[in-house]
Amino acid sequence: MQWEIVIGLEVHAQLSTRSKIFSGASTAYGAQPNTQACGIDIALPGVLPVLNYSAVERAIKFGLAVGATINSPSVFARKNYFYPDLPKGYQISQFELPVVQGGSIRIQVENAEKTIRLTRAHLEEDAGKSLHEDFHGMSGIDLNRAGTPLLEIVSEPDMRSSAEAAAYAKALHTLVRWIGICDGNMQEGSFRCDANVSVRPRGTEKLGTRCEIKNLNSFRFLEKAIDFEARRQIEILEDGGSIRQETRLYDANRDETRTMRSKEEAHDYRYFPDPDLLPLSISKEWIEQVKAMLPELPEARRNRYIEDFGLSSYDASVLTATREIADYFENTVKQLSAQAKLCANWIMGEVSGRLNKENIEITHCPVSPAQLAALLARISDGTISGKSAKDVFDSMWQGEQGGDADAIITAKGLKQISDDNEIEKLIDEVLAAHPQQVADYRSGKEKAFNSLVGQVMKATKGKANPAQVNTILKQKLLK
Amino acid sequence: MLNASLKQLAAQLLEKKISSVELTEVFLKHIRSLNPELNAFITINEEMSLAQAQVADKMIASGQMHPLTGIPVAQKDIFCAKGWLTTCGSKMLSNFISPYDATIIERFNQVGAVNIGKTNMDEFAMGSSNETSYYGPVKNPWDPLAVPGGSSGGSACAVAARMAPAATATDTGGSIRQPAALCGISGIKPTYGLVSRYGMIAFASSLDQGGPMAKSAEDLALLLNVMTGFDARDSTSLQREPEDYARDLDKPVGQLRIGLPKEYFAQGVSPDVASAVEAAIAEFRKLGATTVEISLPNTRLSIPVYYVLAPAEASSNLSRFDGVRYGYRASDYADLEDMYKKTRAQGFGAEVKRRILIGTYVLSHGYYDAYYLQAQKLRRLIASDFTEAFKQCDVIMGPTSPAVAFNLGEKSGDPLQMYLSDIYTSAANLAGLPAMSIPAGFGDKNRPVGLHMVGNYFREAQMLNIAHQYQQVTDWHARAPARLPEA
Numbered sequence A: 001m002q003w004e005i006v007i008g009l010e011v012h013a014q015l016s017t018r019s020k021i022f023s024g025a026s027t028a029y030g031a032q033p034n035t036q037a038c039g040i041d042i043a044l045p046g047v048l049p050v051l052n053y054s055a056v057e058r059a060i061k062f063g064l065a066v067g068a069t070i071n072s073p074s075v076f077a078r079k080n081y082f083y084p085d086l087p088k089g090y091q092i093s094q095f096e097l098p099v100v101q102g103g104s105i106r107i108q109v110e111n112a113e114k115t116i117r118l119t120r121a122h123l124e125e126d127a128g129k130s131l132h133e134d135f136h137g138m139s140g141i142d143l144n145r146a147g148t149p150l151l152e153i154v155s156e157p158d159m160r161s162s163a164e165a166a167a168y169a170k171a172l173h174t175l176v177r178w179i180g181i182c183d184g185n186m187q188e189g190s191f192r193c194d195a196n197v198s199v200r201p202r203g204t205e206k207l208g209t210r211c212e213i214k215n216l217n218s219f220r221f222l223e224k225a226i227d228f229e230a231r232r233q234i235e236i237l238e239d240g241g242s243i244r245q246e247t248r249l250y251d252a253n254r255d256e257t258r259t260m261r262s263k264e265e266a267h268d269y270r271y272f273p274d275p276d277l278l279p280l281s282i283s284k285e286w287i288e289q290v291k292a293m294l295p296e297l298p299e300a301r302r303n304r305y306i307e308d309f310g311l312s313s314y315d316a317s318v319l320t321a322t323r324e325i326a327d328y329f330e331n332t333v334k335q336l337s338a339q340a341k342l343c344a345n346w347i348m349g350e351v352s353g354r355l356n357k358e359n360i361e362i363t364h365c366p367v368s369p370a371q372l373a374a375l376l377a378r379i380s381d382g383t384i385s386g387k388s389a390k391d392v393f394d395s396m397w398q399g400e401q402g403g404d405a406d407a408i409i410t411a412k413g414l415k416q417i418s419d420d421n422e423i424e425k426l427i428d429e430v431l432a433a434h435p436q437q438v439a440d441y442r443s444g445k446e447k448a449f450n451s452l453v454g455q456v457m458k459a460t461k462g463k464a465n466p467a468q469v470n471t472i473l474k475q476k477l478l479k
Numbered sequence B: 001m002l003n004a005s006l007k008q009l010a011a012q013l014l015e016k017k018i019s020s021v022e023l024t025e026v027f028l029k030h031i032r033s034l035n036p037e038l039n040a041f042i043t044i045n046e047e048m049s050l051a052q053a054q055v056a057d058k059m060i061a062s063g064q065m066h067p068l069t070g071i072p073v074a075q076k077d078i079f080c081a082k083g084w085l086t087t088c089g090s091k092m093l094s095n096f097i098s099p100y101d102a103t104i105i106e107r108f109n110q111v112g113a114v115n116i117g118k119t120n121m122d123e124f125a126m127g128s129s130n131e132t133s134y135y136g137p138v139k140n141p142w143d144p145l146a147v148p149g150g151s152s153g154g155s156a157c158a159v160a161a162r163m164a165p166a167a168t169a170t171d172t173g174g175s176i177r178q179p180a181a182l183c184g185i186s187g188i189k190p191t192y193g194l195v196s197r198y199g200m201i202a203f204a205s206s207l208d209q210g211g212p213m214a215k216s217a218e219d220l221a222l223l224l225n226v227m228t229g230f231d232a233r234d235s236t237s238l239q240r241e242p243e244d245y246a247r248d249l250d251k252p253v254g255q256l257r258i259g260l261p262k263e264y265f266a267q268g269v270s271p272d273v274a275s276a277v278e279a280a281i282a283e284f285r286k287l288g289a290t291t292v293e294i295s296l297p298n299t300r301l302s303i304p305v306y307y308v309l310a311p312a313e314a315s316s317n318l319s320r321f322d323g324v325r326y327g328y329r330a331s332d333y334a335d336l337e338d339m340y341k342k343t344r345a346q347g348f349g350a351e352v353k354r355r356i357l358i359g360t361y362v363l364s365h366g367y368y369d370a371y372y373l374q375a376q377k378l379r380r381l382i383a384s385d386f387t388e389a390f391k392q393c394d395v396i397m398g399p400t401s402p403a404v405a406f407n408l409g410e411k412s413g414d415p416l417q418m419y420l421s422d423i424y425t426s427a428a429n430l431a432g433l434p435a436m437s438i439p440a441g442f443g444d445k446n447r448p449v450g451l452h453m454v455g456n457y458f459r460e461a462q463m464l465n466i467a468h469q470y471q472q473v474t475d476w477h478a479r480a481p482a483r484l485p486e487a
Helices: A055-066 A163-178 A219-238 A284-293 A298-309 A313-319 A321-335 A337-358 A369-380 A386-398 A405-412 A418-435 A434-440 A445-461 A466-478 B005-016 B019-036 B046-061 B103-110 B153-159 B177-183 B218-226 B269-287 B297-320 B336-347 B350-363 B369-389 B415-422 B425-432 B460-473
Strands: A004-014 A076-080 A091-095 A102-111 A112-123 A129-131 A141-144 A149-155 A191-201 A210-215 A246-251 A256-262 B042-043 B073-076 B114-118 B165-169 B184-190 B209-214 B257-261 B290-294 B395-399 B435-442 B447-453
Touching: A004 A163, A004 A219, A055 A112, A055 A149, A055 A163, A055 A284, A076 B297, A091 A112, A102 A163, A112 A163, A149 A163, A163 A191, A163 A219, A163 A298, A210 A256, A256 A418, A256 B184, A284 A386, A298 A313, A298 A321, A298 A337, A313 A321, A313 A337, A321 A337, A321 A369, A337 A369, A369 A386, A369 A405, A369 B460, A386 A405, A418 A434, A418 A445, A418 A466, A434 A445, A434 A466, A445 A466, B005 B019, B005 B218, B019 B046, B019 B073, B019 B103, B019 B114, B042 B153, B073 B103, B073 B153, B073 B290, B073 B460, B103 B114, B103 B218, B103 B257, B114 B153, B153 B165, B153 B177, B153 B209, B153 B350, B165 B177, B165 B184, B165 B218, B177 B184, B177 B435, B177 B447, B184 B218, B184 B460, B209 B218, B209 B336, B218 B435, B218 B460, B257 B269, B269 B290, B269 B395, B269 B435, B269 B460, B297 B350, B297 B425, B350 B369, B350 B425, B395 B460, B447 B460
Parallel strands: A210 A246, B073 B114, B073 B165, B257 B290, B257 B395
Antiparallel strands: A004 A149, A004 A191, A076 A091, A102 A112, A112 A149, A129 A141, A191 A210, A246 A256, B042 B114, B165 B209, B184 B209, B184 B435, B395 B447, B435 B447
């Protein structure tokens, strides 16, 4: 039987506010345990939550960026359960009326475009962390993270492969960073994915029983976990078994998922509206203000790069992977508008390669867009060859000559010989010195031509403009 | 001195006839002599009280005199006060020294009032007799066989027995008004949102409201002036212009229209209470008021609605008492779940557990719609009854409690009978309306009767005016339990 995999994702994006969603404590990562937890975060008797409107603003931004409805009012609800890292014994979340409803994200998989619908996105607070090591049979509790604002983004079950799921997660990851609502740091847990996976016979409508997979902290693990889980479910069904609805944990070391809790063990969270917080109303004026703050979105930029600069869909996608890369590209191409493809190639090739190798963010790239543009201009006007340009780029990276491409070209004597007369003179000398090769070429041995080009380049230490050498040499040999 | 009004005490302090330290000592001495029997206070900390009195004396000396500067106020043990044991009447918080001040404690501190001690209360404010306190029951100063009412029984007893000139209290379903009535003092629960709930340990957040208890309406007005006001730390706090609640005290009652709900005078009121309340209403007629029969048809639902919503919120509010971060923790446990179970089984009393169970049940999957949502709908109906009623009248009057104070132990085995103590009071909480109780004579066994008054939203000044005018022509509020020693 042919099986179809059905996937929906729940992503928790930590919102980049300075203080927590219901208290004034800092959200900075990595502080000493329990130093960033105030009375509200540790749930002292009598304390009350007060909503941080910066978190709401970020949720609105997201909603607008995905074309969703911004609900007003939306309602904060309590999700009740006991756990030591949940100080109040309930998490403040949103249940029946989330702040963001609907919307969609466009993804590209193997050159095909697809729209993934969003169900909702709601605001909630994070829990603290339980530390099970180093406490000799006891657990440590760090409440620094308790109360950190999260936007939980829930998709419809619209994805049909692990590749689509990864593409969706990446597109979402790009978007939340692009609009500046989340730093996207997956190691620090700022962007976490849970996947709902089910399978069904291809061609059928009814959804299979799903399992929720938790703890997917990289895109690679997301894909691997989904692949494993789909195989597991298919094997069970093909053996005549049935799927148990449950929550499963992905173990990256063993590359497998395993049962965390079954449906029967699932909590009854006893959601009800939080009486400490009034329904959240969001005015049209506020929405308009936020809309005015939104940058041009990645999809719009991508399309613009394809249309205005004639870039391929692939190139346009790579260059809009983050807003910083896109800005770098635009600042480069701004000074070299006829050479968008050259700019794109260099940024995706030399610049990205070097940044990756040295683990530097593009915002801290030692070669500025203006400097890069100056270098690329010398390639396009024939002053230097592409090969020499790489040497010049290397020098610019090291900061030689203040990163000035022309100064480096001059200092290194890399300027190409592009004067026809000079090249003609050189060729005449080479031809005179190598009569055998000339005779070979004329008798039909094409290879001899390359050998002659090589001799010319050798004589000029590689500085002769290769295109000109080719043209002139051909003319001479035809005589 | 013990019977003096707040205004009289302030005058004596201003004229330097007495210092705040001396005044505080007078009340501390009275507390030392009476509290062992009445058990109105859970914590007395003479050192801290006197330190505050010294600060108050400096304020007075430097001319920074506020109407409450230097005056002792008993604080219900539901309010977190920095450096004070704050138990909420529970074993669960028997070791909890608050690291911060509730907003209202802060407000009293700012004007230089003196915290004279933390008063006893039903555990987590759940009770109508003060018998659910882990720290033992409070006795009614009018009759030590009787309960003082609850949950603010300690505050009511402290004021009635003149152990404090005033006290704070909280009211979720009648916890200010019912003990005020049973102890023969005055108490007001303001409109929901006027008094900050920050630092007031939550029972049922959408119903809880702090308020003052005192001997007279005039004193209540001065206390409300300090207690009310917007607080950014409480999202349900109302942003309103501050008002002077004493501004209308001396106005004549005039054309007042008093609504008398026929449901409140039907069956269920004991005859002694009914006749005292009728006499009080007759007094208002003499002052020029007219009465009109009104109907609050849904009021009969207020107890069932209250006992769905309040436990629902409480079950969640009390989840933080888990033994992990502060408060009581069971000493022996096998694992985390065992620690939770034992801590909460040992740390909470029977009534608190009963309400957590009810609340958990009504919020559970499959029951939520039938109980919680249904109760929310009925809550709106109960509130709209009042909206209708206030088209016909300015204030609604009736008995605060169906009977005078019952005996200790009389109802503690029968939760339903106990819950019916709040039958006239809980509707005001469900609607968020201001309501008060003032002394209106004595009933069976010479125990006090309270007159209940519900006003429209934000009509506290008007209600205090009406009560003050009544207290100008009656002296019920000035009576003190005869058996108290003179100071």
